[in-house]
Amino acid sequence: SDGLQTDTIGTKIYYFDSIDSTQNFALELSRKPHENGSLVIAERQTQGRGRLDRKWVSPKGGIWLSILLRPNFEPSYTSLFPMLTSLALSVAIQKTLKIKTELKWPNDVTINGDKVAGILIDASIESNKIDYLVIGIGINFKIKPSKITSQIKEGKKYGITTLVKKNQDGNPVKLIQQFLLELEKSYNDIISGSTANIRKEWMKRSSTIGKNVTATTTTGTIKGKAVGIDKTGALLLSSRGKVERVLAGDIAYKR
Numbered sequence: 539s540d541g542l543q544t545d546t547i548g549t550k551i552y553y554f555d556s557i558d559s560t561q562n563f564a565l566e567l568s569r570k571p572h573e574n575g576s577l578v579i580a581e582r583q584t585q586g587r588g589r590l591d592r593k594w595v596s597p598k599g600g601i602w603l604s605i606l607l608r609p610n611f612e613p614s615y616t617s618l619f620p621m622l623t624s625l626a627l628s629v630a631i632q633k634t635l636k637i638k639t640e641l642k643w644p645n646d647v648t649i650n651g652d653k654v655a656g657i658l659i660d661a662s663i664e665s666n667k668i669d670y671l672v673i674g675i676g677i678n679f680k681i682k683p684s685k686i687t688s689q690i691k692e693g694k695k696y697g698i699t700t701l702v703k704k705n706q707d708g709n710p711v712k713l714i715q716q717f718l719l720e721l722e723k724s725y726n727d728i729i730s731g732s733t734a735n736i737r738k739e740w741m742k743r744s745s746t747i748g749k750n751v752t753a754t755t756t757t758g759t760i761k762g763k764a765v766g767i768d769k770t771g772a773l774l775l776s777s778r779g780k781v782e783r784v785l786a787g788d789i790a791y792k793r
């Protein structure tokens with residue numbers, strides 16, 4: 539926690555050499571009092587997970603962390619969190635490592651289209667109030683991409699990359715500190731109800747807006763041109779003269 543400039547996030551840190559999943563640990567913590575802002579971080583995960591229980595490969599060399607938050611605001615803001623978190627990460631990567639990244643809706647951080655980080659949000663909402671949120675972030679900091687692709691079926695058709703290459707130097711601690719600072723800034727923005735800036739900044743860094751995409755949701759697929767993001771973080775697709783709203787799902791860009 540040395541050098542951390544945040545007030546809420548990271549006030550308590552749980553560090554593990556190896557754990558099943560930092561996300562699961564943070565979910566357990568939510569049952570205890572006084573854990574707002576707690577950070578769980580591990581060198582490697584044996585059961586890392588993505589959205590919809592997909593596998594998240596988490597060997598040594600990556601940054602695997604989860605943050606437990608108990609925000610006091612409308613549950614509809616929850617869907618903004620993938621955006622807010624990936625934006626904070628993109629800014630921190632640029633500031634500390636001078637690397638440009640793109641944001642792909644809803645939760646990917648990419649370099650030239652290859653995934654370098656992913657975000658997972660677990661939310662518990664009770665009687666129209668947020669009980670807690672757990673934000674999970676996985677960053678391929680310094681990992682040979684083949685170490686990841688070899689462990690996932692869809693590895694070949696899926697571009698995966700690392701922030702720092704084999705012979706390069708990079709300081710993961712600086713990146714984490716900057717990321718937490720950026721995250722807390724946007725978190726405070728959301729708490730005070732100002733989300734316009736987050737959406738504007740996300741769109742500036744996004745590779746999604748303006749593209750023809752195929753969105754896969756739990757109810758089917760929608761094709762259209764990505765024209766924007768609404769207040770809740772939903773993707774707006776222009777399709778046959780209508781604007782369709784995609785609240786959750788995955789997208790692929792048409793080549």
Ligand code: BT5
Nearest residue numbers: 559561586587588589592594595603656657658674675676
């Ligand atoms: C995500 O899911 O991108 C969210 C990943 C969140 C991981 C963090 S690490 C700390 C915390 N603890 C956890 O257990 N999880 C969180 P999704 O968009 O569903 O992407 C999952 C897909 O990405 C998989 O199906 C694979 O195809 C691919 N994948 C798996 N491991 C990867 C990696 N290390 N880098 C890039 N892609 C990966």
